[in-house]
Amino acid sequence: MDHALIEEDALLELYAQGRLDPEVEEELEAHLVGCATCQEELIAVRGLARGVRRVASEEAARLVVQAGIASRLRRTFSGPGRWGWIAAAALVVFGALAATYAARMASENRELRAIVAAQGPGEGTGDAEGARTPPETPGDQSERDRLAALERSLPAAVGTVVLLTEVRGADDTPPSVERATVGGPFALAVYILDDPRFSSYRMEVVDEDGRIAWQRSGVTPNAFEALMATFTPEFFPPGKYQLRISGLPDGGEAEPLESYPFEVR
Amino acid sequence: MTSSSPEAHLIERIEAGDRQAEDLLVERFGRGVALVLDRHSSWRGEVDDLFQETFRVAIEKLRRGELRDPEKLGAFLAQIARYLSLDAARKQIRRKTEPDAERVEREIAPRGNPLSDLLERENTRLVRRVLAELDNDRDREVLFRFYLAEEDRREIARDLGLDNLQLNRVLYRARKRYQTLYQERLSGSRPMPPAPHEGRSHRTLLLGLVSLLATLAQVVQPW
Numbered sequence: 001m002d003h004a005l006i007e008e009d010a011l012l013e014l015y016a017q018g019r020l021d022p023e024v025e026e027e028l029e030a031h032l033v034g035c036a037t038c039q040e041e042l043i044a045v046r047g048l049a050r051g052v053r054r055v056a057s058e059e060a061a062r063l064v065v066q067a068g069i070a071s072r073l074r075r076t077f078s079g080p081g082r083w084g085w086i087a088a089a090a091l092v093v094f095g096a097l098a099a100t101y102a103a104r105m106a107s108e109n110r111e112l113r114a115i116v117a118a119q120g121p122g123e124g125t126g127d128a129e130g131a132r133t134p135p136e137t138p139g140d141q142s143e144r145d146r147l148a149a150l151e152r153s154l155p156a157a158v159g160t161v162v163l164l165t166e167v168r169g170a171d172d173t174p175p176s177v178e179r180a181t182v183g184g185p186f187a188l189a190v191y192i193l194d195d196p197r198f199s200s201y202r203m204e205v206v207d208e209d210g211r212i213a214w215q216r217s218g219v220t221p222n223a224f225e226a227l228m229a230t231f232t233p234e235f236f237p238p239g240k241y242q243l244r245i246s247g248l249p250d251g252g253e254a255e256p257l258e259s260y261p262f263e264v265r
Numbered sequence: 266m267t268s269s270s271p272e273a274h275l276i277e278r279i280e281a282g283d284r285q286a287e288d289l290l291v292e293r294f295g296r297g298v299a300l301v302l303d304r305h306s307s308w309r310g311e312v313d314d315l316f317q318e319t320f321r322v323a324i325e326k327l328r329r330g331e332l333r334d335p336e337k338l339g340a341f342l343a344q345i346a347r348y349l350s351l352d353a354a355r356k357q358i359r360r361k362t363e364p365d366a367e368r369v370e371r372e373i374a375p376r377g378n379p380l381s382d383l384l385e386r387e388n389t390r391l392v393r394r395v396l397a398e399l400d401n402d403r404d405r406e407v408l409f410r411f412y413l414a415e416e417d418r419r420e421i422a423r424d425l426g427l428d429n430l431q432l433n434r435v436l437y438r439a440r441k442r443y444q445t446l447y448q449e450r451l452s453g454s455r456p457m458p459p460a461p462h463e464g465r466s467h468r469t470l471l472l473g474l475v476s477l478l479a480t481l482a483q484v485v486q487p488w
Contacts, residue, residue: 007433007437008433009433010418010433010436010437013411013440014418015304016304018304019415026343026344026347029301029340029343029347030337030339030340030343032300032339033297033298033301033340033342033343033346034293034294034297034338034339035297035339036296039300040444041440041444042300043300044443044447047388047392047443047447048392048395048408048412048439048440048443049412051388051389051391051393051395051443052392052409052412053412053413054385054388054392055389055393055396056409056413058389
């Protein structure tokens with residue numbers, strides 16, 4: 001099989017996704033088995049595809065984590081008073097977010113591009129693609145206003161999200177939570193790929209002395225593969241902690257998976 | 266191809282019972298066969314088993330002189346690998362167990378192993394770098410829609426006002442950049458830069474998320 005054809009028709013990309021016609025696939029495989037160049041290319045395609053999915057999952061998890069905090073706020077501040085109103089306002093903001101996104105998801109991609117373009121004047125496609133964006137409508141203006149309001153509101157409404165990662169060495173500083181500045185509930189979140197061996201997970205925070213400061217079992221990853229727990233700033237005294245994640249199989253013993261350090265100051 | 270071609274010589278040696286030639290066959294074609302098996306199999310353990318089986322069957326056939334055209338050696342191996350994969354899949358269906366696409370991905374990038382987890386994180390950083398270096402948001406949208414939502418190329422091209430060639434160029438450039446970064450990372454010729462998103466503005470991130478959610482909606486449709 002000709003390399004030019006493979007490049008021009010993106011055959012390796014389509015092959016990796018299982019979207020080639022059987023005859024073409026068979027022909028490509030016959031070539032692939034003996035072609036080191038195409039093997040390297042295919043490995044790159046797969047790595048890129050896997051990375052794109054993981055980046056998307058991580059970014060989506062961040063958004064979902066933020067949305068989860070809104071829900072937590074509603075429960076925490078359900079009574080009347082200033083905080084109740086703030087929580088209600090936050091929920092309205094997130095309701096607008098969900099409605100906006102849901103509407104946009106159901107709509108055509110051209111509509112989506114219009115919103116993206118409206119959101120980022122000067123940061124659009126940067127080429128002739130802008131000319132293909134449909135003319136702005138009153139609905140687009142409304143969506144733009146709502147998204148702009150959301151964007152302004154997000155940092156104040158959701159407080160702090162601490163996305164924990166593994167610490168690889170002495171040079172890698174664990175994330176920290178500043179009690180004085182966090183300004184409200186904060187969330188600890190970890191990215192996790194659901195493992196079929198486990199029906200749920202246990203999240204456990206231990207202090208420097210190994211004492212359990214908080215524990216919750218039966219937690220499952222949300223739709224975007226994040227485990228999350230929300231706390232008030234006063235919940236943890238200043239110190240160093242570890243968030244430990246264990247897998248819980250049905251009828252079996254917990255299996256320790258990952259440990260994520262963080263610090264409360 | 267003449268009888269003095271490397272493939273013909275290799276086959277002759279295998280027919281003569283040369284064990285070193287059998288090892289050479291695996292060494293030379295092993296990665297390609299593994300990639301084919303990986304494409305058609307549902308989990309890593311199965312690939313390992315089928316890999317062994319593919320070469321066992323192939324070597325037996327070669328010893329018996331069943332491959333007449335040495336030029337077809339690659340196709341011969343690919344055919345055995347594909348047949349064994351399909352056969353394994355049929356047996357799996359008879360056991361009423363459904364292939365699990367998520368499991369495939371997890372097996373390709375197994376977790377619970379610190380090294381593989383580390384490699385996956387490094388890979389993610391590479392891809393973030395590639396995404397950040399793309400010329401414009403349109404190219405990022407192409408990648409998300411192609412690799413994440415797995416939309417049809419023609420639809421993506423039509424929506425974005427591209428022709429097939431232009432779309433393929435976006436995919437090609439992204440892949441080449443990824444390969445370059447990957448090779449640099451392997452050779453340790455330059456330190457890994459910080460993940461680009463860490464320095465991006467909230468506004469840019471929000472824009473990215475809007476685009477991202479559009480693609481996710483077509484995959485998971487949570488609402």
